[in-house]
Amino acid sequence: MGDPREPPEGAPDGGSGNEDEYRSVVFDESFVRAARIQELSARERLGGHYPRAVRTRIGLGPLGSLPRQAVALLLLVAMAFAAAVYFGVSSPRRLVAAPSGDQLTVSLTALSPSSPVRPVADYRNPFAALPTGYGDGSAGFGEPVPAATAHFTRIEVMRALDVAERYLTLADLTPAVLTEGDTAQVRAVLTPGEQAQYDDSMNSPRDDEHHAATGWQVRFDPGQVALATDTVKVTGTMAFAEADSGTLEVTTDHTFVYALRPAGTERPLQVSLYSVRRALRMEFDRTDLSAGRLRLVDAATQAGPTSCAARQADHFQPVLTGLPPAPPAVDPADHTVPAWQLCATLR
Template sequence: MGDPREPPEGTPDGGSGNEDEYRSVVFDESFVRAARIQELSAIERLGGHHPRAVRARIGFGPLGSLPRQAVALLLLVAMAFAAAVYFGVSSPRRLAAAPTGNQLTVSMLALSPSSAVTPVADFRNPFAALPAGYADGPAGFGVPAAAATAHFTKIEVTRALEVAEHYLTVADLSPAVLTQGETAEVRALLTPGEQAQYDESMNNPQDDQHHAATGWVVRFDPGQVALATDVVKVTGVMAFAEADSGTLQVTTDHTFVYALRAAGTENPLVVSLFSVRRDLRMEFDRTDLGAGRLRLVDAAEQSGPTSCSAQLADHLQPVLAAKAPGPAPAAPSPVDPADHTHPAWQLCGTLR
């Protein structure tokens, strides 16, 4: 018998009798998907709406051979990526990179006494001679009522005012900072971008407008000055506004009055008053608000009575009253604008 795989009429002349001779004309699936025309389905042909039996395929290049689900998925991914890029670039609330470097700028004015410094009349009530308007500690901050701005909510403004008030309380009222050299609590309220500048200011104070320890805080040399009372009288105001769409700004302008005595003596009879005016500008972005931190940008300070020659970068240097009236201090020296041996920002005035 013949081979059952052979056709009944026998193997055609010149043929092999198997499918090898057709292998060169068999089209795989990728070839079919890449075709530029497509045969209509049976349903489409029966509908009679197509005059031709084939349709042209829309060319998608390499994507034309992909399943429809894969093409749809790629389109969705592309659209999502484009939307993310658009909103990331155009959104006014995007977070900027944290600023670094010397951000705080400090200016200081020493106020020289116009006459000999005398002690207060009643050491038990050292602030009795102050004019009306001063309050004890934070009660004198004059914190405004919070309100929404164009780009910040009322809750965000409230948070900024709370952080600013906390900073003033720690930096200007805390006995640990005033006379005990404490620095960590103030540091914790600053953004990471300012902490290096703060550390350098505390470890190596310099009168260079950026690294004065007394620009960040009020502090006295504990070897020379002690607090006669922990109460500090305060008067002043606070305000808030937008610096830009992503930055909220809080400004503060306060006068602090401290009751001081010489260190190393328990004699309560000789108490002096020392005044410090601090005009500060603080800034917050949304990262700062979430972390409860601030950037201290500007600090302008007047302090007295002090000597015009006093070095104020490390500690404020009060002129304290003595048991017996001392000589009248020298008047501030005249300033020669052509003398470049002294920095232009070193100023001295007369305390009224």
Template structure:
């Protein structure tokens, strides 16, 4: 008798007819789900005329053979990664961002009066007793004639001097800045790399040699001090040099004298308040083209002021009749910054 496992007509030609050779083929779930032909459902067959009982499935290439859960997970991972890259690169407020460009360092020296602060003798001419050598406002800045340097043209130096004059005027001579807490005029002339430091100094001033508003501006607390005259007397010079082939260096060293009185009392006696201000300003070629500057260092001497007064937000004049001698400073007192200095105010010579 023949083998009962063989078909009645015998084994197909060219084959053994044994099922063992097909046992290695496994039709698992992924194989079945990846099939391109899918039978129509009973509802689909009832809903309309279909020329055939099957429909084609949309293929997704290599992804078509993956389980749906795996495809969904892959899409979630890709979207999350794309979002992380986008927000990480495009956000303008990333923590830890360091402002570019040189940053300002500043210090202020209080000058205490040797006795009571004298009132001016003629309120209509508060500067009448001032020594010779001072001029009104920008006329006293003493800017030199522009001349070419080794790596900067005469035109570039002229534009740098013009920007320096605009900053000196906006930051120390404009009544709105000095007595009304206006800060935008000076800020507009500072490079973008320093504007963050500038804004922090104005918003939250502190005596740390980095964030004193008075390192950038000459200003008085409008609730305490008013100008008795809009005129500011100025004497000083501006010198021009090069730091290197790409940096122009200007040093502005001026003494400024203000007539001040208590705020809200137009008939109160006026007195003089003096500020020596030495600024080191730097310009790169690009800064000159945009009319911006970097302030690298500021040293301010101001008086009459009481020793130990916090001048980070505003300069604090002692007004007519007030007195405050130089207080002793103990080297063992670590509650005060070591850089805080105090001197005795001398005469305002030109």
């Protein structure tokens, strides 16, 4: 019998019918993909949209051998990457520098008495003449009930309010800060980006709207003033809101009333009251909240009775008894005197 692999009529002339002799001319897959022309598919030929039966491949180098879906996917990835780079470079948020350095802006207003300052009627109860609404120390802060905002949880808001309250307690109520020159406690609550400004304000206070020591905390010259009692009366409010999606803002507006006497004397008949109103704006990002620190942005302060001529950048300078000296005449051409120093009449 003949070979079953041969056709019934036998092998054609000039050949054995075996496929091995054609192996040298069979095109492998890489050769087909590298071809510069490509035959249309049956569907494309039936559609009649092409005048010829073949198309020219696009010269994409190594990409020319990839399926069209893969090429399209690579193009989409490249376009997305280019868009991300463009918007990352041109985004307006990149133009805003990270908070650091001179962040606090300070406004100081001296409140001069319109009549002679008199001692309190009862030195054992120096705050008896105050109207209702004042609390002892932090009881007068008026802290709001914490609640979640659009981008901050209730716990984060509560943490911000607690840090703000701790700062107010240290900066405005603590005797060591008020009359003993302590700065370490207040400094520890500030974000590291502001600590250099704080140090400069304490070491070299000046009336330049950024480096007044009394913008950061209430303090009196221990050589001139002493506390008649450690109790401080407080009234005011606190509020919170989002400055942006990553920043929580706490604003406070309080009036602090101190019972003071001249330093170096225990005579009770010389106790008088001194009022300081402080309106503050504090900001917290999530790093600040985790670390229990804040960034003090604005501090507007009114304090009196104080002489209009007093320089308050280093210490507040109360008028304890009598009338303060008349304020000096102001020469608007004298640029050695800060133009933003303000004075008003205490009511």
